[in-house]
Amino acid sequence: MTSDHYLIPLLQALVRIPSPNPPGDTRAIAQFIADEMGAAGCAVSQVAPPAKPEAVSVIARVGQGDPVIMLHAHIDTVPIAHDEAGKWSVDPYAAVVKDGRLYGKGSVDDKAPLAAMMIALQHAAQHVERLRGTLVLVAAAEEEVGGRLGTRWMADAGLLPQCDFIVVGEQTHNHVATAHKxxxxxxxxxxxxxxxxxxxxxxxxxxxxxxxxxxxxxxxxxxxxxxxxxxxxxxxxxxxxxxxxxxxxxxxxxxxxxxxxxxxxxxxxxxxxxxxxxxxxxxxxxxxxxxxxxxxxxNWFASTVETPLARTFMDCVRAGLPGDPGPIGYLPGSDAKHLTGVVRGEMVIFGPGSYEVAHAFDEYVDVAELHITAQILIDFVHRTLIQG
Ligand SMILES: [Zn+2]
Known part of the structure; x- marks a missing residue:
């Protein structure tokens, strides 16, 4: 199984729509994601809290019934810092691919896992007649400033379904993280x-x-x-x-x-x-x-990986990665802490790259590593939601 050849152009398109936070205006990138997911056949809504109407998040879903699996990534990025601007060797919003790396602000944090998740939803939508269950993509605003008007607000407003398994996309080098401070x-x-x-x-x-x-x-x-x-x-x-x-x-x-x-x-x-x-x-x-x-x-976040869905996810990661897939700890925080109220199963943090290159000049994602991320997610969708 190979991941889509559209993965890298898709990530380039996402990086080329700046979404720095502050100010946190995600209307343009949300519209792009909504258009892509709508064109793929997903049911799509764009939502924003009254307190910050320009902080638009996207919820896309395909299929119906149980199990409900959520793929979550954030669409805002940190802004380019004053002392950072002159250090970039490429235009931070050009999405240049060089020596097997795709460079750009937000390339690894968090648009790379977002692109892989969008491909996974497109894949599920292509097999909708054999789909048994629901796959939800949450493309969330406001993570970089704490998530209160993003994922926290969506969860509290009842916009997110109860999920049997959640993958929060962040930088774990495709290992499975189950805790952060x-x-x-x-x-x-x-x-x-x-x-x-x-x-x-x-x-x-x-x-x-x-x-x-x-x-x-x-x-x-x-x-x-x-x-x-x-x-x-x-x-x-x-x-x-x-x-x-x-x-x-x-x-x-x-x-x-x-x-x-x-x-x-x-x-x-x-x-x-x-x-x-x-x-x-x-x-x-x-x-x-x-x-x-x-x-x-x-707050901190911690999960186990003991349910059948979590075990299947671990199997998919094991199949795609050389070496031990974890579980590991994740040092920075994430939106996972806001999702504990909508998960009736388990939740993991997973994605390509390292948080050490996020929030810095010459941020990049390794293209081969991102392809593995997408393959693992597609494999997981196949094993859990697509029959036959
Ligand atoms: Zn992030």
Whole structure:
């Protein structure tokens, strides 16, 4: 079985429709996907949340009844950063193919898995008379900014069907990933009293107080290393930004640090928040005031691969890949965390390439690897949905 010769031209067309987020206007690429899927014979809808009507996602489906299998990829990309623009060796939106690689912004993240999934739906549509079950493509906006107005919104609005198996397309080198970490962001603030630096003991130094908090947070980070998840490793707590003071000749009255706390599957975000509050409560900041707040959660995801559909998917990956297909952990986050409410079976993350070349200049996907992605998806559709 070979994947379609249309795969690479299709990916080129997708890369040539820029969809950077911010601003996250996906109307043009959504229209293209909707036209392609409609022409193939799929039932197609374009949807957008009232809060951001230009963030259009596409839901295409072919077939009916059970099982319901969803292929999910996001259609927005990160924008081209200021310090990145001059580093590209090719036009980031030209979709140049060179030495077996297709280059472009969004080429691997996430338009390559999207193209392979579109080919899989076209394939199912060609065999619609023998199709037993439903294949759904979700081409989602807003993933790069957290998915709240994309996949989360679609799931909450009841636009997505309950699925027996979901493939979320991201960069796993065609291995099967079943877990990623979550993130909790928080801000710690200290408040003191500003006086002239000629007599600092009359003031209260907010930076000195924060220094104690930073050391306590480092101890907390170290204490987390005893918690180990078999696929994604340990939790962490990183102080990423510190802000405070305005001049050397005054005692600073305010300081803030911004934290990134990675959660492993199984950690309860509410419990993690309580832990961090306890760490800050234990800091002797007196006479400065100290507080922690602005908690922001992006949850972890974890699945097993034990249902018959998941086992079949593993078999298809094994047939297409040399070596061990996994399951493995995936380090960045994904829209999988928003889909747990619409999956009654299991969910995996799968796609060509590496997240290490995503979000950077000269992003590319290996053409041969992408063909394997498409072959695996088509093989899976055949084994699970197409009779005879
Ligand atoms: Zn992605």
């Amino acid at each position: 979550g993130v909790m962001r928080a801000t710690v603030r200290t408040t003191g009293k500003s006086v002239h630096a000629t007599n600092p003991d009359r003031g209260v130094n907010a930076i000195t107080a924060m220094a104690r908090a930073v050391l306590a947070l480092d101890e907390y980070h170290k204490s987390l290393q005893t918690r180990v998840h078999p696929m994604v490793g340990t939790p962490s707590c990183n102080v990423g930004v510190i802000q405070g003071g305005s001049t050397a000749n005054a005692v600073p009255d305010a300081c803030a640090v911004y934290l990134d706390r990675r959660m492993i599957p199984g950690e309860d975000p509410a419990e993690v928040q309580r832990e961090m509050e306890a760490v800050i409560a234990s800091v002797d900041a007196s006479p400065a005031q100290i507080s922690i707040g602005d908690f922001l959660v992006s």
